[in-house]
Amino acid sequence: MKRSRKLLVPALATFFVSLSLSAQEAPKDTVRYVPKYRDPVLEEMKEKNAEAEKERHAETERIRDGQEETRKEKKEREKQIRFDFAGVEKPASPGVFKQHFHFQPIRQFLTGTCWCFSTTSFFESEVYRLTGQEIKLSEMFTVYYEYLEKARRYIQERGDSFFDEGSEGSAVIMIWRTYGIVPAEVYDGELNPDGRYDHSEMIAEMKAYVEHVKGNDLWDEDLVLSSLGLIMDTYMGRPPERFIYEGVEVTPQQFLADVLRLNLDDYVCVMSTLSQPFYDYGEYEVKANWWHSADYYNVPLDEFYSILTYAIRNGYTVRLNGDVSEPGYNGFEDAAIIPTFDLPREYIDQDSREFRFNNKTTSDDHDVHLVGYTTVEGDDWFLVKDSASSAQHGEFKGYYFYREDYIKLKMLTYIVHRDAVRAIVKGFR
Numbered sequence: 001m002k003r004s005r006k007l008l009v010p011a012l013a014t015f016f017v018s019l020s021l022s023a024q025e026a027p028k029d030t031v032r033y034v035p036k037y038r039d040p041v042l043e044e045m046k047e048k049n050a051e052a053e054k055e056r057h058a059e060t061e062r063i064r065d066g067q068e069e070t071r072k073e074k075k076e077r078e079k080q081i082r083f084d085f086a087g088v089e090k091p092a093s094p095g096v097f098k099q100h101f102h103f104q105p106i107r108q109f110l111t112g113t114c115w116c117f118s119t120t121s122f123f124e125s126e127v128y129r130l131t132g133q134e135i136k137l138s139e140m141f142t143v144y145y146e147y148l149e150k151a152r153r154y155i156q157e158r159g160d161s162f163f164d165e166g167s168e169g170s171a172v173i174m175i176w177r178t179y180g181i182v183p184a185e186v187y188d189g190e191l192n193p194d195g196r197y198d199h200s201e202m203i204a205e206m207k208a209y210v211e212h213v214k215g216n217d218l219w220d221e222d223l224v225l226s227s228l229g230l231i232m233d234t235y236m237g238r239p240p241e242r243f244i245y246e247g248v249e250v251t252p253q254q255f256l257a258d259v260l261r262l263n264l265d266d267y268v269c270v271m272s273t274l275s276q277p278f279y280d281y282g283e284y285e286v287k288a289n290w291w292h293s294a295d296y297y298n299v300p301l302d303e304f305y306s307i308l309t310y311a312i313r314n315g316y317t318v319r320l321n322g323d324v325s326e327p328g329y330n331g332f333e334d335a336a337i338i339p340t341f342d343l344p345r346e347y348i349d350q351d352s353r354e355f356r357f358n359n360k361t362t363s364d365d366h367d368v369h370l371v372g373y374t375t376v377e378g379d380d381w382f383l384v385k386d387s388a389s390s391a392q393h394g395e396f397k398g399y400y401f402y403r404e405d406y407i408k409l410k411m412l413t414y415i416v417h418r419d420a421v422r423a424i425v426k427g428f429r
Contacts, residue, residue: 080327081327082327082330083327083328083330083337083339083341085330085333085335088335088337089376089377090333090334090335090376090381090401090403091374091376091381091383091401093395093396094372094383094396094399096374097372097373097374097381097383098313098372098373098374099371099372099383100125100129100312100315100316100317100371100372101125101128101129101134102121102124102125102317102369102371102385103121103124103134103136104398105385105386105387105391105397105398105399106387106398107196107197107387107388107389107392107398108139108197108387108388109196109197109198109389110196110197110198110199110200111143111165111197111198111199112164112165112166112199112203113139113140113143113165113197113199113387114366114367114368114387114388115166115167115168115169115171115172115288115321115367116139116140116142116143116146116167116171116172117139117367117387118169118319118320118321118367118368118369118385118386118387119169119172119173119319119367119369119415120137120138120139120142120172121319121369121385122169122317122318122319122369122415123137123172123260123262124136124137125317125369125371126262126317126417127260127261127262129315129316129317130261130262131260131261133259133260135183135259135260136183136184136185137181137182137183137184138181138182138183138184138186138187138188138189138239139184139189140187140188140189140190140197140236140239141179141181141182141187141189141239141252142171142172142175142176142179142181143189143236144189144232144236144239145175145178145179145239146167146171146175147206147228147232148225148228148229149174149175149178149291150162150163150167150290151163151206151210151224151225151228152221152225153290153291154210155213155219155221155224155225156221158214158219159210159213159214161290162287162288162290163206163207163210163290164203164207165199165203166287166288167288167290168269168284168286168288168289168293168321168367168413169269169319169321169367169413169415170269170289170293170295170296170415171291173264173267174291174293176256176264177264179252179253180251180252180253180254180255180256180257181252181255181256181260182239182240182243182252182255183245183255186240186243186245187237187239187240189236189237189239190236191235191236191237199235201235202231202232202234202235202236205231206228206231206232209224209227209228209231210224210228239252240252243255245259266417266418266419267415267416267417267418268297268415268416268417268418268421269284269293269295269296269297269413269414269415270296270297270298270299270304270307270413270414270415270416270421271284271296271297271298271299271304271412271413272298272299272300272301272303272304272350272353272412273298273354273357274350274351274354275354275358276298277298278298278299278300279297279298279299279425279427279428280297280298281294281295281296281297281298282294282296282298283296284296284412284413286363286364287364288364296413297421297428299425300350301349301350301353301408303424303425304408305404305407305408306424307416307420307421307423307424307425308370308407308414308416309373309380310420310423310424311416311417311420312370312372312373312382313373314420314423316416316417316419316420317369317370317371318369318370318414318415318416319367319368319369319370319414319415319416320367320368320369320370320384320407320411320413320414321364321366321367321411321412321413321414322362322364322365322366322410322411322412322413323362323363323364323365323366323410323411323412324336324365324366324388324390324410325363325365326338326342326406326410327339327341327342328342328406329406330394331390331391331392331393331394331400332393332394333394334391334394334395334396334399334400334401335400335401335402335403336384336400336401336402336403336406336410337403337405337406338403338405338406338409338410343409345405348405348408348409352409353408353409356409356410357412362409362410362412364412366386366388368384368385368386368387368388368400369384369385369386370382370383370384370385370402370414371383371384371385379403379404380403380404381401381402381403381404382401382402382403382404382407383399383400383401384399384400384401384402385398385399386398386399386400
């Protein structure tokens with residue numbers, strides 16, 4: 001039996017109206033913040049894990065602290081082999097040497113710049129010898145531009161070139177040819193209030209930067225050189241492009257040419273090695289010769305020593321390069337000799353010298369300035385001006401006394417005026 005449609009429609013309408021009214025009267029859902037619930041069991045487990053981790057770290061730190069303390073104690077007990085100078089007759093003081101003009105020694109402190117301190121000192125002596133002028137020159141002016149040229153080669157060789165502290169004396173000649181030089185009073189290249197040279201942070205930043213350049217193949221020369229210049233400006237200050245000297249404005253190039261009046265072509269780098277022909281020019285094959293200069297004149301050991309002794313006995317000074325890591329090299333004694341337990345002097349010759357250079361027991365360590373000579377019991381002794389810290393350990397600050405055997409066996413190259421070479425080597429050009 002069908003329900004009447006007329007009765008169904010009103011009933012539905014009444015139902016939806018009632019439903020609509022109920023919805024309007026029901027409360028709305030709301031949002032509120034409550035503390036985050038952390039399960040106490042899980043939290044307890046996490047805390048135990050954190051405490052265990054902390055204890056593990058603490059134990060590791062205790063172990064490492066102990067290891068560091070042990071290393072410090074071992075370092076304090078470290079010894080190095082040294083020669084006992086008790087029986088050696090050596091010069092009594094720098095005053096007994098026949099000396100040529102040089103400024104008093106200064107320290108290079110924490111920098112790898114002995115190559116520049118020694119060569120700058122050498123040229124100061126040459127300026128005095130040739131012109132009578134006493135002019136203290138800036139070491140750091142040369143160092144600044146040498147780093148730029150070192151970086152330029154690094155870029156050109158796509159990273160296959162030495163970039164670090166250390167160089168050769170001939171780099172000074174190379175840099176001065178391009179950039180000139182300035183007096184120390186114009187540019188000291190040191191911004192530290194204590195005035196002590198320290199390139200530790202600077203060279204670390206520069207090396208990190210060039211390694212980034214290499215690692216990312218970023219060989220934009222102008223960009224790299226300007227960036228390195230900004231780093232050096234922060235630590236050294238920017239060298240002057242012009243300055244006033246005795247009331248006249250000059251460039252560094254003009255100062256070199258017109259004031260110092262040095263002819264850089266008059267200076268010769270001399271070496272003695274069996275690896276290359278004698279009486280010819282060749283490359284000094286060490287990493288510090290980063291531009292691979294082949295301007296080293298090679299002579300036998302006898303003439304190597306004769307040129308040097310002729311020079312110092314006839315008014316010239318000599319810039320020396322060689323090895324200073326020997327038991328007979330002692331700053332507290334102000335002296336350097338070859339002990340007999342190393343090699344008796346009668347066995348020092350071209351072959352023994354070459355053997356040590358070849359097997360790396362003689363290495364390219366350090367550069368100094370030879371400024372005087374004397375004799376003691378028939379032995380030649382040479383007064384050496386040295387910028388290294390070890391030269392400050394003894395009684396005569398900034399000086400060493402080198403005996404002739406040390407020169408013959410351990411000194412590898414030197415720079416001298418070419419007239420001294422002409423005096424010994426006939427036909428030298």
